[in-house]
Amino acid sequence: MDIRSQVAMVFHLDKCIGCHTCSIACKNVWTDRKGADYMWWNNVETKPGTGYPTQWENQEEYKGGWVVKDGKLQLRLTAKGKFLQKIFHQPSMPTMDEYYEPWTYRYEDLFTGPEQDDQPTAIPISKVTGEYIDIEAGPNWDDDLGGSTLYARNDVNLSALSEEQRLQLLSIETLVMFYLPRICNHCANPACVAACPSGALYKRGEDGIVLVNQKVCRGWRYCVSACPYKKVFYNWSTGKSEKCLLCYPRVETGQAPACFHSCVGRIRYMGVLLYDADKIQAAGLRPDAELVTAHRDLLADPNDPAVIESARRNGVSEQTLQAARKSPVYQFVKAWGLALAPHPEYRTFPSLFYVPALGPVTYSMENGVALNPTSVDEIFAPLDQARLPMAYLANLFGAGQEAPVRYAMKKMLAIRTWKRAQTVGDVDMKLALAGLREADCDPVQAEAIYRITSLCTFEERFVIPPSHREQAVEVLTNPLERKGASGFGFREAPQRGM
Amino acid sequence: MLNNFLFVGFPYVALALAIVVSILRFTWRPFSYSSLSSQFLESENLFWGSGLWHWGILWVLSGHLFAFFLPEAIIAWNARPLRLYLLEITGLSMALLALVGVVALIIRRFADRRVKVVTSTLDLVLLAVLLFQVASGIDVAIRFRWGSSWFSTNAAPYLWSLVKLAPRPEFIVPLPWMVKVHFLSGFTVILLLPFTRLVHFLVVPVFYYWRRPQVVIWNRKGLR
Numbered sequence A: 001m002d003i004r005s006q007v008a009m010v011f012h013l014d015k016c017i018g019c020h021t022c023s024i025a026c027k028n029v030w031t032d033r034k035g036a037d038y039m040w041w042n043n044v045e046t047k048p049g050t051g052y053p054t055q056w057e058n059q060e061e062y063k064g065g066w067v068v069k070d071g072k073l074q075l076r077l078t079a080k081g082k083f084l085q086k087i088f089h090q091p092s093m094p095t096m097d098e099y100y101e102p103w104t105y106r107y108e109d110l111f112t113g114p115e116q117d118d119q120p121t122a123i124p125i126s127k128v129t130g131e132y133i134d135i136e137a138g139p140n141w142d143d144d145l146g147g148s149t150l151y152a153r154n155d156v157n158l159s160a161l162s163e164e165q166r167l168q169l170l171s172i173e174t175l176v177m178f179y180l181p182r183i184c185n186h187c188a189n190p191a192c193v194a195a196c197p198s199g200a201l202y203k204r205g206e207d208g209i210v211l212v213n214q215k216v217c218r219g220w221r222y223c224v225s226a227c228p229y230k231k232v233f234y235n236w237s238t239g240k241s242e243k244c245l246l247c248y249p250r251v252e253t254g255q256a257p258a259c260f261h262s263c264v265g266r267i268r269y270m271g272v273l274l275y276d277a278d279k280i281q282a283a284g285l286r287p288d289a290e291l292v293t294a295h296r297d298l299l300a301d302p303n304d305p306a307v308i309e310s311a312r313r314n315g316v317s318e319q320t321l322q323a324a325r326k327s328p329v330y331q332f333v334k335a336w337g338l339a340l341a342p343h344p345e346y347r348t349f350p351s352l353f354y355v356p357a358l359g360p361v362t363y364s365m366e367n368g369v370a371l372n373p374t375s376v377d378e379i380f381a382p383l384d385q386a387r388l389p390m391a392y393l394a395n396l397f398g399a400g401q402e403a404p405v406r407y408a409m410k411k412m413l414a415i416r417t418w419k420r421a422q423t424v425g426d427v428d429m430k431l432a433l434a435g436l437r438e439a440d441c442d443p444v445q446a447e448a449i450y451r452i453t454s455l456c457t458f459e460e461r462f463v464i465p466p467s468h469r470e471q472a473v474e475v476l477t478n479p480l481e482r483k484g485a486s487g488f489g490f491r492e493a494p495q496r497g498m
Numbered sequence B: 001m002l003n004n005f006l007f008v009g010f011p012y013v014a015l016a017l018a019i020v021v022s023i024l025r026f027t028w029r030p031f032s033y034s035s036l037s038s039q040f041l042e043s044e045n046l047f048w049g050s051g052l053w054h055w056g057i058l059w060v061l062s063g064h065l066f067a068f069f070l071p072e073a074i075i076a077w078n079a080r081p082l083r084l085y086l087l088e089i090t091g092l093s094m095a096l097l098a099l100v101g102v103v104a105l106i107i108r109r110f111a112d113r114r115v116k117v118v119t120s121t122l123d124l125v126l127l128a129v130l131l132f133q134v135a136s137g138i139d140v141a142i143r144f145r146w147g148s149s150w151f152s153t154n155a156a157p158y159l160w161s162l163v164k165l166a167p168r169p170e171f172i173v174p175l176p177w178m179v180k181v182h183f184l185s186g187f188t189v190i191l192l193l194p195f196t197r198l199v200h201f202l203v204v205p206v207f208y209y210w211r212r213p214q215v216v217i218w219n220r221k222g223l224r
Helices: A021-031 A080-087 A156-160 A163-170 A191-195 A222-226 A277-284 A288-298 A305-313 A318-325 A328-335 A390-397 A402-423 A429-438 A443-454 A469-476 B002-028 B044-069 B071-078 B081-111 B113-117 B121-143 B147-163 B177-195 B197-201
Strands: A003-012 A043-047 A066-069 A072-075 A103-105 A124-126 A178-182 A201-204 A210-212 A232-235 A240-243 A268-276 A352-355
Touching (some): A003 A305, A003 A328, A021 A043, A072 A191, A156 A390, A191 A222, A210 A240, A222 A232, A268 A305, A268 A318, A305 A318, A328 A352, A328 A443, A390 A402, A402 A429, A402 A443, A429 A443, B002 B147, B044 B071, B044 B081, B044 B121, B044 B147, B071 B147, B081 B113, B081 B121, B081 B147
Parallel strands (some): A003 A352
Antiparallel strands (some): A003 A268, A043 A178, A066 A072, A201 A210
């Protein structure tokens, strides 16, 4: 047993309103720079849709993540023996065209344009070349285009759907969409780290945040190809890779990252997960159908004395252990089985989990009261009649398996029904309770889920132990070394080359 | 006097700068060490340019190094005409691949509007020198046969004399001027090495093969 601590996340998709506040918060703090201007460490996608970069889930093309080959876990990108052959050119790496070419507008034209009959306009110019650009796409141009033939129809996850089901998704009367906010998953078995030839990418032992050492990165770009979520980005100006750093300067002091803090819908939760690093390899070898279970088995019970002891041996602090016992993420993922990792079949074991979106309530009502309901199914549409086919969500969150998604959705539906029986009273309480039991839930658990979903305070959503990095650093370096300096990191303008 | 400057002074200056500046740059400006890949901005032409160039030049360079370290082996190999032709034809075709590659890379630098933005003057200087180096090498290989043989008898002893700090330029002074120019531009490449993106050649990530797949770094002492 090798218990490590990981700051982990849950995004509750039912609450996401797709406002992009998270993206803007992140952009303003981290990527508003030359070379990083096209990067969205946090982005919000409309699903079904193609996402950013376009069709990032298509691993036939991008070759991200891990595969089991000859009984061994290996990068899909290439076998280790043939690894360096791809160093001169990465055949599966997306280019700027797969993201978008960043642009701005020549605003000064509005003031300096010559006197003429027409109003002067600010023409769009490329942020790369500075020349006029005919804008073709942006990072979120699939926004709200649920039934689009350009975006929705080309969603990779539709592969499991019948042609009829697909047409239904594109028809205006029955189309459906939800939002999928994405950041780096800070995986337990990160493909980017394993693929970096220089060893520049690393996972921090204390909190599991995955970072790129900018001094060691040589721009070989394997990480960009290897990350199946396409969350490592190549800075075209500095020639280095960059990625979401989970706002570690904030997390280290117990604050939520910028995207979490600014989330308007309060969909984001952050807490500590303890996991057994010794089990990762074996878990990665399990067949697709068992991956969700294997992932949950990695997560260790923070109340188990053996787990606590192993964690202490690894130097996990008491404060972190305490936080792990109060972790909303542990509750959502392991205790309640509501949150699922995106694409477990990539076998990276993400530390970010999603509560799938339940979608719209469809039953007919009058004056806000359902018409003579006789069963739970009549209040809320039964899962199998949901506009979004279960097979789609299974492709996104269950490695093709419907069971774990169905379990989570059923429980959420049962809690909604039970809560309706309590507050509105148009559902028979007996039916509601039976529904809860059927969904492997009870009133105590249902109340807890209801509270943390609907009434959660800041402190309940973010249980982040300060990491006391200052004490850790004190051992290694003089704490006054950076006195009078600009802050963390090295002080060198990120200039290209020498 | 001129020969001493060109074939003794200049090589030593180039080598000394290459070693000293590379180390200083690695220690003090590690952030500046990068391949500065522009594949993100343009991929298709790079596939041909970079692929042909690197594979071609790798073989040519290995050939030079082999003849430098084991000149007797080359001479022994060349004793049979068929083997000599085989070696020369292989070397020449690899050099032609590299030539096509570097020309493609140069065209790409000017043709693509995005790549143009990330092209510095030194990039162009380096590409020009590399183009000249490959072209002059091909010219020498075709006109002054057989290069692999006289490299072993003349160039290798000269280069070793430089290494042993007892320079003997007389080995190459009588050679045709094109050959000497090839030497000079070769030393120019070495001179440019620490100042350009060519440093990526010094940090080729061979250690990847020996390291464990996952890298975990702990802040606290005494832990992995």
